[in-house]
Amino acid sequence: MEKTVLSTSIGNGIVLITLNRPEAANALSIKMLEELRAAAASCKFDRSVRCIVVTGAGEKAFCAGADLKERAGMDMNQVRRTVALIRETINELEALPQPVIAAVNGAAFGGGAELALACDLRIASETAAFALTETSLGIIPGAGGTQRLPRLIGKGRAKELIFTARKIDAEEARGMGLVEYVAPPEVLIDKALEIADRIARNAPVAVTQAKFAIDKGFDADLGTGLAIENNAYEVTIPTKDRLEGLEAFKNKRPPIFKGE
Numbered sequence: 003m004e005k006t007v008l009s010t011s012i013g014n015g016i017v018l019i020t021l022n023r024p025e026a027a028n029a030l031s032i033k034m035l036e037e038l039r040a041a042a043a044s045c046k047f048d049r050s051v052r053c054i055v056v057t058g059a060g061e062k063a064f065c066a067g068a069d070l071k072e073r074a075g076m077d078m079n080q081v082r083r084t085v086a087l088i089r090e091t092i093n094e095l096e097a098l099p100q101p102v103i104a105a106v107n108g109a110a111f112g113g114g115a116e117l118a119l120a121c122d123l124r125i126a127s128e129t130a131a132f133a134l135t136e137t138s139l140g141i142i143p144g145a146g147g148t149q150r151l152p153r154l155i156g157k158g159r160a161k162e163l164i165f166t167a168r169k170i171d172a173e174e175a176r177g178m179g180l181v182e183y184v185a186p187p188e189v190l191i192d193k194a195l196e197i198a199d200r201i202a203r204n205a206p207v208a209v210t211q212a213k214f215a216i217d218k219g220f221d222a223d224l225g226t227g228l229a230i231e232n233n234a235y236e237v238t239i240p241t242k243d244r245l246e247g248l249e250a251f252k253n254k255r256p257p258i259f260k261g262e
């Protein structure tokens with residue numbers, strides 16, 4: 003049976019994860035969720051992985067969210083179980099120690115938008131569109147959308163998008179701070195990989211600790227956040243990479259970081 007998630011190591015510690023159901027707008031079937039979970043788990047424990055890029059196969063959709071055809075045949079308990087699977091998979095992707103970049107190549111609707119929201123950075127194709135369509139389907143965003151969207155773009159804008167289920171294009175998304183960059187479709191992956199490569203060249207322990215400090219500190223009060231930052235900094239002090247950074251600076255050469 004064809005894989006619905008392709009995980010490809012493309013060198014320099016970068017892994018490209020492709021949602022691969024273009025004929026179904028890359029909707030999150032149970033099989034795809036299980037494969038995505040497995041792909042995330044294999045990155046989590048692999049110290050050689052320094053950055054992950056997630057994209058969708060085809061030109062039309064990044065991810066159309068929950069598989070609504072699969073859902074149509076489910077009873078209420080199966081729906082609960084499937085929504086929990088979507089939520090957990092997206093949470094696990096967010097919790098990866100390495101940075102995760104969404105290369106949004108087309109429509110990111112419902113759970114697809116929520117997947118993008120759980121990534122650390124979002125690069126959108128000029129042809130991308132975003133929407134939390136759930137209220138138009140009689141449900142609410144159930145995979146973090148009601149929580150991550152207001153944290154990213156503010157409560158009022160998030161409420162407007164969620165209450166109206168309005169679709170926005172890539173430029174509007176950028177204006178709101180929902181995406182960091184917009185790129186022409188033909189260079190979207192190159193742009194995402196360029197950023198991934200810049201990240202992958204930095205000291206892995208430093209990058210993962212910076213992610214940890216930002217994510218864990220973001221919702222805390224400032225004092226707690228600064229204490230989290232201090233602890234995260236402490237982790238970098240005994241590393242060989244810190245000494246390599248100093249040595250490379252002294253010798254005016256690029257550092258070679260090993261993640262130790």
Ligand SMILES: C/C=C/C(=O)SCCNC(=O)CCNC(=O)[C@H](O)C(C)(C)COP(=O)(O)OP(=O)(O)OC[C@H]1O[C@@H](n2cnc3c(N)ncnc32)[C@H](O)[C@@H]1OP(=O)(O)O
Nearest residue numbers: 026027029062066067068069070071109111112113135144
């Ligand atoms: C916790 C999470 C909750 C949720 O995620 S709720 C679901 C939220 N998702 C949506 O509201 C998206 C619904 N889909 C769409 O709006 C459109 O589709 C797209 C904009 C994504 C793509 O539009 P276009 O390029 O015109 O293609 P197309 O003909 O509509 O779709 C291609 C094939 O993909 C199937 N498909 C699209 N979305 C889903 C989906 N979410 N679940 C299952 N199948 C989907 C279609 O039916 C069709 O298939 P066929 O060719 O057999 O007619």
